[in-house]
Amino acid sequence: MTIGDIAGSAVDQPDGDVPTERLSLGVAARLSRYLQVLTQAKKMGRETISSQELSEYTHVNSTQIRRDLSGFGKFGKRGVGYNVDSLVSQIRRILQTGGQHNIALFGAGHLGKAIASSDIFADHGFNVVAIFDANPKKVGSKVGGQRVRDIADLGQVVEDEGIVVGVLAVPTAAAQPLADELVRAGVRILFNYSEALLDVPPEVTVHTSSPAVDLLHALYFYLS
Amino acid sequence: MTIGDIAGSAVDQPDGDVPTERLSLGVAARLSRYLQVLTQAKKMGRETISSQELSEYTHVNSTQIRRDLSGFGKFGKRGVGYNVDSLVSQIRRILQTGGQHNIALFGAGHLGKAIASSDIFADHGFNVVAIFDANPKKVGSKVGGQRVRDIADLGQVVEDEGIVVGVLAVPTAAAQPLADELVRAGVRILFNYSEALLDVPPEVTVHTSSPAVDLLHALYFYLS
DNA sequence: TAGATTGTTAATCGATTAACAATC
DNA sequence: TAGATTGTTAATCGATTAACAATC
Numbered sequence: 207m208t209i210g211d212i213a214g215s216a217v218d219q220p221d222g223d224v225p226t227e228r229l230s231l232g233v234a235a236r237l238s239r240y241l242q243v244l245t246q247a248k249k250m251g252r253e254t255i256s257s258q259e260l261s262e263y264t265h266v267n268s269t270q271i272r273r274d275l276s277g278f279g280k281f282g283k284r285g286v287g288y289n290v291d292s293l294v295s296q297i298r299r300i301l302q303t304g305g306q307h308n309i310a311l312f313g314a315g316h317l318g319k320a321i322a323s324s325d326i327f328a329d330h331g332f333n334v335v336a337i338f339d340a341n342p343k344k345v346g347s348k349v350g351g352q353r354v355r356d357i358a359d360l361g362q363v364v365e366d367e368g369i370v371v372g373v374l375a376v377p378t379a380a381a382q383p384l385a386d387e388l389v390r391a392g393v394r395i396l397f398n399y400s401e402a403l404l405d406v407p408p409e410v411t412v413h414t415s416s417p418a419v420d421l422l423h424a425l426y427f428y429l430s
Numbered sequence: 431m432t433i434g435d436i437a438g439s440a441v442d443q444p445d446g447d448v449p450t451e452r453l454s455l456g457v458a459a460r461l462s463r464y465l466q467v468l469t470q471a472k473k474m475g476r477e478t479i480s481s482q483e484l485s486e487y488t489h490v491n492s493t494q495i496r497r498d499l500s501g502f503g504k505f506g507k508r509g510v511g512y513n514v515d516s517l518v519s520q521i522r523r524i525l526q527t528g529g530q531h532n533i534a535l536f537g538a539g540h541l542g543k544a545i546a547s548s549d550i551f552a553d554h555g556f557n558v559v560a561i562f563d564a565n566p567k568k569v570g571s572k573v574g575g576q577r578v579r580d581i582a583d584l585g586q587v588v589e590d591e592g593i594v595v596g597v598l599a600v601p602t603a604a605a606q607p608l609a610d611e612l613v614r615a616g617v618r619i620l621f622n623y624s625e626a627l628l629d630v631p632p633e634v635t636v637h638t639s640s641p642a643v644d645l646l647h648a649l650y651f652y653l654s
Numbered sequence: 655t656a657g658a659t660t661g662t663t664a665a666t667c668g669a670t671t672a673a674c675a676a677t678c
Numbered sequence: 679t680a681g682a683t684t685g686t687t688a689a690t691c692g693a694t695t696a697a698c699a700a701t702c
Binding site for chain 2: 234235238239241242243246247249250263301307309315316317319320323324325326327329330332370371378394395397401402403411413414415416417418419420421422423424425428
Binding site for chain 3: 230232267269270273282283284285286
């Protein structure tokens with residue numbers, strides 16, 4: 207890859223350009239955030255972007271952005287900004303998430319269809335390799351170019367496809383039993399779009415989507 | 431409503447004179463987070479919850495949670511925990527978002543339908559009072575019990591219903607022009623589900639949904 | 655009571671910010 | 679060059695954590 211010589215030749219830091227230590231939670235979260243904006247900027251044809259612009263889109267202070275990035279190498283050009291393409295590669299490398307990851311989607315309702323037919327996940331290297339639904343009537347139908355599978359095949363598919371992430375777009379009542387099955391099958395990250403509070407073992411991470419909470423948060427600053 | 435006498439005074443104040451101090455961004459974000467879990471817990475019939483349990487569901491340290499809450503009053507009972515109902519009321523009061531807010535939904539595709547038929551927003555006091563779509567064929571059809579309206583009526587509806595939040599579940603290409611119209615109509619908070627980077631005036635807040643980014647973030651900690 | 659959990663303190667760590675020289 | 683923007687420092691602020699007495 208071309209990444210090595212760009213960052214490597216810049217300065218031979220003792221720490222180097224490869225983050226040996228685990229990133230702090232805050233840094234990882236912010237880098238992911240930058241990546242989102244950069245990906246969108248790339249789609250819109252932008253070639254460079256300044257820390258100031260990144261700041262406006264991410265709501266992260268521009269000094270903080272420069273500081274986050276400069277910790278891993280000198281990626282920017284003074285007076286110009288950052289090259290969008292190269293910064294995307296750099297951040298992906300830092301986050302070690304440049305690869306492709308297989309995910310499984312559960313629930314072929316409106317939300318499931320919306321997810322399957324969008325490329326929000328695909329843009330970040332997540333391939334929806336299987337869609338499941340508990341309703342026998344939906345099994346076999348096509349959603350987003352995929353055949354909807356029976357939940358009974360869960361274990362086999364997780365193993366065959368090396369799935370580590372399960373996206374739960376199912377009714378609240380179905381979420382916990384499904385989560386239990388996914389944990390049993392070896393899935394380690396659950397993305398929960400239902401309203402259930404999921405109980406899982408400590409080695410499993412649950413992320414619960416909360417658009418309304420984000421909205422409340424925004425509203426607080428609007429009202430005050 | 432009981433909300434008016436508590437939160438109303440803050441809203442009615444001229445600029446600068448707010449009775450209570452504005453919460454820090456971090457506190458407001460965490461309180462919103464607690465509220466989400468409490469709302470779910472309430473639905474599941476829980477009567478009390480400990481800071482330790484809240485910590486497990488929110489990934490916020492339990493000491494931090496007790497510290498956040500005790501800053502506003504002694505809401506808990508030692509040896510027992512917090513009463514779910516009363517804590518919900520308290521946090522809503524603190525966030526001044528206990529009232530009902532009218533929001534408008536744009537786009538009657540899969541995502542729009544998923545949002546309209548779920549109660550993720552309703553649970554937090556957000557009423558979807560209007561659904562718009564640019565496609566004339568969809569205008570007039572029913573989605574989530576509402577008649578889909580023509581985008582041309584936007585200005586009038588925003589004024590009539592007092593809408594401050596617009597949820598954009600539209601194709602990327604349609605997002606910026608729509609955002610411009612919403613800003614013109616006086617909407618101050620945009621919830622963006624498209625992949626567009628929206629340019630808006632400083633008085634308008636854009637929140638871009640980023641499930642894939644959250645996933646990347648979770649994955650980083652799984653991989654390392 | 656006895657166990658559990660809050661409310662609170664104090665110490666540490668990381669985030670944020672302003673400022674500015676370096677340099678594209 | 680001249681303007682713009684990075685990379686970096688230093689100072690401040692807020693978040694996090696462990697620990698524990700209070701008390702339900």
